[in-house]
Amino acid sequence: MNSRTPLLIALLIALLLSSAFSLTLYFNENLRKTTFAMIEEVKNENGEIVKRVKVEKPRPNREQVREIARNQEIKKRENLKENARKMRNIVGELEEAAEARRRSLESPDAWDMMAARAAKLKLASGTAQYYLGKNRFLGSQPGLRHATATLVNRSEHHADHVRVLSFMEEVPADAARIALDQGRQFAEQALEVQQSMQSCYTEVQQRQQSREQKKLESYIKQRFQESVDLNDQAQAYWKDLEDLVMNKALPDSVQVANGLPPPGEESPDQVAAPTPLPTEEEIEAMDAAELYQSLQAMTERMDEAFAQNQAAELAQFKHLPLKQAREEIYAPKSDTGPDLDDQLAQNLPETPEQFQAFNEALSQAVQAADRMRRQAESRRNQAFNQAENNKSEQAQAAQLNRALQKGGELKARMAMAAGNAGLPNGNVQDMRGLMQQNYGVSGQGGGGTLSGNAASGGFDGSGFGMSDFARNNPKQIKLGIRTVLAQALPGRRFDMKSKRKGWIFIDTWYIIGPWELPRANSFDHHFPPETLVDLGASYAGKIHPWKKKPMQLRWHFVQSESLRINPPDELSGSVYYAYTEVFCESAMDVVVAVASDDRAKLWINDLVVFQDEGLSGWRLDEGFRRILLKPGYNKLLVRLENGPAVTYFSVLMCPFEALEK
Amino acid sequence: MPREAYQDDDDVALSMSPLIDCVFLLLIFFLVTTMLKKDLKNVEHLNLPISRSSLEVPPDDSVMAIAIDADGIIYVNGESATITELLDELRIVEQEDPDSRIRLDTDANTPFHRLVEVLDALSFRNLRNVGVRTYHEKYD
Numbered sequence: 001m002n003s004r005t006p007l008l009i010a011l012l013i014a015l016l017l018s019s020a021f022s023l024t025l026y027f028n029e030n031l032r033k034t035t036f037a038m039i040e041e042v043k044n045e046n047g048e049i050v051k052r053v054k055v056e057k058p059r060p061n062r063e064q065v066r067e068i069a070r071n072q073e074i075k076k077r078e079n080l081k082e083n084a085r086k087m088r089n090i091v092g093e094l095e096e097a098a099e100a101r102r103r104s105l106e107s108p109d110a111w112d113m114m115a116a117r118a119a120k121l122k123l124a125s126g127t128a129q130y131y132l133g134k135n136r137f138l139g140s141q142p143g144l145r146h147a148t149a150t151l152v153n154r155s156e157h158h159a160d161h162v163r164v165l166s167f168m169e170e171v172p173a174d175a176a177r178i179a180l181d182q183g184r185q186f187a188e189q190a191l192e193v194q195q196s197m198q199s200c201y202t203e204v205q206q207r208q209q210s211r212e213q214k215k216l217e218s219y220i221k222q223r224f225q226e227s228v229d230l231n232d233q234a235q236a237y238w239k240d241l242e243d244l245v246m247n248k249a250l251p252d253s254v255q256v257a258n259g260l261p262p263p264g265e266e267s268p269d270q271v272a273a274p275t276p277l278p279t280e281e282e283i284e285a286m287d288a289a290e291l292y293q294s295l296q297a298m299t300e301r302m303d304e305a306f307a308q309n310q311a312a313e314l315a316q317f318k319h320l321p322l323k324q325a326r327e328e329i330y331a332p333k334s335d336t337g338p339d340l341d342d343q344l345a346q347n348l349p350e351t352p353e354q355f356q357a358f359n360e361a362l363s364q365a366v367q368a369a370d371r372m373r374r375q376a377e378s379r380r381n382q383a384f385n386q387a388e389n390n391k392s393e394q395a396q397a398a399q400l401n402r403a404l405q406k407g408g409e410l411k412a413r414m415a416m417a418a419g420n421a422g423l424p425n426g427n428v429q430d431m432r433g434l435m436q437q438n439y440g441v442s443g444q445g446g447g448g449t450l451s452g453n454a455a456s457g458g459f460d461g462s463g464f465g466m467s468d469f470a471r472n473n474p475k476q477i478k479l480g481i482r483t484v485l486a487q488a489l490p491g492r493r494f495d496m497k498s499k500r501k502g503w504i505f506i507d508t509w510y511i512i513g514p515w516e517l518p519r520a521n522s523f524d525h526h527f528p529p530e531t532l533v534d535l536g537a538s539y540a541g542k543i544h545p546w547k548k549k550p551m552q553l554r555w556h557f558v559q560s561e562s563l564r565i566n567p568p569d570e571l572s573g574s575v576y577y578a579y580t581e582v583f584c585e586s587a588m589d590v591v592v593a594v595a596s597d598d599r600a601k602l603w604i605n606d607l608v609v610f611q612d613e614g615l616s617g618w619r620l621d622e623g624f625r626r627i628l629l630k631p632g633y634n635k636l637l638v639r640l641e642n643g644p645a646v647t648y649f650s651v652l653m654c655p656f657e658a659l660e661k
Numbered sequence: 662m663p664r665e666a667y668q669d670d671d672d673v674a675l676s677m678s679p680l681i682d683c684v685f686l687l688l689i690f691f692l693v694t695t696m697l698k699k700d701l702k703n704v705e706h707l708n709l710p711i712s713r714s715s716l717e718v719p720p721d722d723s724v725m726a727i728a729i730d731a732d733g734i735i736y737v738n739g740e741s742a743t744i745t746e747l748l749d750e751l752r753i754v755e756q757e758d759p760d761s762r763i764r765l766d767t768d769a770n771t772p773f774h775r776l777v778e779v780l781d782a783l784s785f786r787n788l789r790n791v792g793v794r795t796y797h798e799k800y801d
Contacts, residue, residue: 006675014683022691367740378749492785508781510744536743555744557778581748583785633752 065355066348073288073347076362080291081283083369087298088277090376094305094383100401101312105322110244115159115166116319117237121186122159123521124230125152128193130520131223137204137216138223144196151189153422158182160416163317167409176245183241190227190234197227289344292365296336299372306379307331310531316408318524330528332537334375337368382532382606410438414607420623421613426476428624431609432589435628438607477591477659479621488563488652493583494590494629501658503593505563506580506636506651510535510555513567513576516542517641522575523601523611529577533637542574555579564618564648572645578638582653584629589656595622596649599641605634615643618650626656702726702738703766710769712795721762725754728766733775744778751786763791 025032040054060068108116129148132138139145161179165171201224204217278286278294286294307329315325343361346354414434420427490507518525528539541553556568558578567576594602594610597618602610602625609625616622640649707728727747728736735742737750754761763783767776783791 006673007679010675010680011683014680018684018687022687025691371740374746374749378745493787508785533745534743535745535748557744557774557781559777559781581785583787 060352062350065350065352069347069349069355069358072359072362076366077288077291079366080288080295080369081286083373084278084283084286084291084295084298085280086373087295087302087376088283090380091298091302091305092277093380094302094309097383097400097404098305098308098312100404101309101316102322104401104405105312105315109166111162111166111168111171112319114237114241114244115162117233117240118155118159118162118183119319121230121234121237122152122155123524124226124233125155125190126521126524128152128223128226128230131226135216135219135223138200138220141196141200144193144200147189147193147196151186151193154182154186154189156419156421157416158186160412160419163319164409164412164416166319167405167412169405180241180245183238187231187234187238190231194224194227194231197224200224287347288362288365289341289347292337292340292344292369295369295372299334299336299376302376302379303332303334306383309383313408314526317411328526330526330531332379332528332532332534334379335368335371337372338364340365340368379532407438410434411607414438414609415611418601418608418611418625419613420611423623424476425619426478426621426624428474428477428591428626430473430626432626432628435604435607439605439628439630472660473626477621477624479593481620484620484652485563490561492580494588494653494655495585496588496655501655503652503654506582506653507561507565508557508559509565509578509580509638511558511565511567511576511578512539512553512555513640514542514551514569514571514574514642515553515576517573517575517643522599522641523639527575527577527639529579529637530639533579533635535579542571545571563650563652565650566646566648567640570642570647572642574642574647576640576642576647578640578649580636582629582634582636584631584634586631588629590627590629590653591656591659592625592627593620593622593652593654594625594638594649595620595652596640597647598643600649601639602651603635603637605630606637618648620650620652702764704728704730704736704739706730707766707768708770709766709794709796712797715795715797717797718792724762724764725750726764726766727779729768729771729775729779731768731770733772735775735779744782747779748782748786751782751788755786755788759787760790761788763788764794765791766794 039051041049041051044050125148129152132145132148158179161175161182165175165179168175197220201217201220204213204220207213277298283291283294307326310329311322311326314320314329315322318325320328340361343357344365346358349355349358414431417429417431417434423429484503488503488505491504492506492508494504512529515527528537535555538552538554540550542551543549544551551569558565558568560566565578567578592602592604592609594600594612595618596612596616598615599612600610601608601612604627609627610623612622636651638649638651640647702724703726707730726736726738728739730736735744735747737747742750754763765776765779780791
C-alpha cells in the first residue's frame, strides 16, 4: 500500500460526496428549498407570531461601522455633486435670462409706450363690449352692437400690430404707416361708438320716468361716460401715434408707467444682490448633508428665477408692469425632497442601527437630487424652449438679449396671425414661415430630432405677417363637413408611408378644469397650465355651484371615439385646458382645423396658432391654420372657454399634400 | 541513505480534516455563486394578480419596470413618478433603445383606466416590447 493512498481515498470520498450532494440539489427542487437553520418565533407588524430563520451576524465594531459609512458617503456624494453642478448651471442660465428680460423692460422706447397704450385701449374696448352684452336694452341696439364689435376687432388687430413693431429694433416705414392707418380707423370707430351710445342715452332719457327706467338711465349714463373716455383716449393716442410716425418723436408729455421705477430708485420687487451660486471648489469641498441642502436651496432659487422669467416675458409681451405680471402668472413649486438634515448630519455612526438610518437618508437624498435636477431641466426647457446645445452660443449677454427680443417678436407675430376675429368661416392663415423661423431661433424644445431643413431659412423683416411660402397657398378651404365627419380617423402619429391619408382627429387628451371664466377680455387672464403643463399637479378651481367650495382640479386622461371632445366636469362659465402630443416622422406641412363651442385658443410647441372670438357654436370650418410640425414630438395645448350651456372642441389635422389630392 | 517519509508510520488512519475542508470549500463555493440579487425595481406593496398561464422570464437588469399601485400611483423603476415624468422617461427610452424590455407591474386592485393610460403612453411612444408581471406560485 502506497503511503499516499489515504489522501487519495479522502479526496475521492470528498469528491463523491460533494458531487452527490450537488446532483441531489440540482435534481430535487424540494431539497433545494429546504433550509437548515435555527428557527425563531417573532411577532410581525400585525402582531401575529410567525416563525423565521434566526440569523446571527457578528456585530461590527465602531471603527468598522464608520469605515462602511465613509465608503457609502463617498460613493453617493459623487452623484450629489454631479446634480449640484448641473443645477448650478441651470439656475445661472435662468437668472441671467430673467435679468436680461428685466433690463429690456427698464428702457422702453417710444413704440413700447405706444404698444402699452394700444393694449390698454384693447382691454377697454373688450370691457365695453362685455357691458353691452350684460344689458338687454343696449344688447338690442343693432347699430351699437355692430359698432362695438368692429371697435373690438380693430383694437385687437391694431394692438397686435403695434406689439410686433415694439419688438423690432428698427421699425420699417411701411409697417409704421399701416399702424397709423389702423390707429386712425380705431379712433374713428371709437367716435362712432360714442355717438351710438349718445343716441341710446338720449332715447332712454326721453322715455317715461319709471323706477326701472331711472335705473336703466343711470346704467347707460355710466356706459356713455366710459365711451366718452375711451374716445378721448383713442383720439389722444392717434394724435401721438401720428406724431411718432411723422416726426419720429413722441411729445414730452407722453409717459407710460411700465412698472419699473426711474433709474436710481430701488424697486420693491428687486431683492438685494443675490448670494452667489456655489463655486466648483465649494461643491468639491461639501459633504453629503451640505450638498443636499445646497441642492434644495438652488431648487427654490430655480423656481423663483423661472417665475421671474415667465413674468418678465409676460410683462414684455403684454406691456404690463412687472409686478402685475408677476401676480398674474402661476409660480410652480418644485418638490425639494424630504427634510434629511438631521439624518445626514449623523455621518459618524457608532452602531449598525445608526448606520442604517444614515444610509437610508443618503439613498433618499440621491433620489431626491435626481428628481430636483430633472425638474430643473424641464423648467429650463420650458423657459427657453431650446435644446441644450444652444447654451454656449447664448452665454454672452448681448446675444442672449437679441435672441430673447427676436423670440418675443416672432411670438407677437404668431399671436397676430392666429386671431380668428372677423375672419370668414373656412379661412386659411399660413403660419409656416413664422413657425419655421421660430424653430430656427429657439432651436427646439421637447423631444425628437430636428433635421437641418426645418431649422434653416432666412428671415425677411419686410414680409410682415406673411411668410415666403406664397406658392400654392389657398386663402380658403371648402370642407365637405359630412364627408370629414364620416371619414376622419383617430390618431396622434403622422407617418408619410401610412396608408391612412386625409383628416385625422386628435383623440387622446389630458384635460383639466373648470376654472371660473373671467368676465371680460378672458384670454388675457392666465391659468397655471399656460405657464407650465404638469400632468401630476392639482389646483383649486371654480367654486362649485352646489357645494360652494373650490373644486380640486386634476388632469384627466380622456380618449374619445368621436371627433368632439367633451371635458369632464362640464359647467357653464368655465375655462378648461387640454394637452396632448403629436408625433411626426419628419417635418410636415399640415393644415389644422380647430372647432369649439364656445371659444378656443390653440398653442403648438408654445406658439399661439389659433385664437377664436365670440360665443360661437361648433363648426368644423371655423378657421384653418397651415402650420409646420417639427420631426419628433409636438406639444399641443388647447384652452377651451364655455359661456352658457354645453362645451366641446375638436382638433383635426391633415397633411397639406393629402388635402390637395 | 535517505529515509522514506512514511516508513515508520505504522498506525495509518484516515484523517477527516482535509475531507471536511474540501466539503466546506465546495459549500462556500455554492453559497457564493448562488447568491440572489434583490430586485431594486420592485415595488413592495403590490399585490400582483394571480395567473397560471404566465411564463418564467430570466431576470434582466436592463428591463424598465413601471408599476401602478392600487391607488393609481405610478412608479418608474421603483420610484414614484408623475405621468409627465413617465412620458419624459419613455421618450428617452424610445430615443435610446425602442426595443428595450418594459415590465408592467400592477396591483390586483389598480384602477383599469390608469392601466389604459399607461398602455396608451407606451403605445404612443412606440414601445412594443411590454410584458405584464403576474404572480405564479411556482416562480415567485
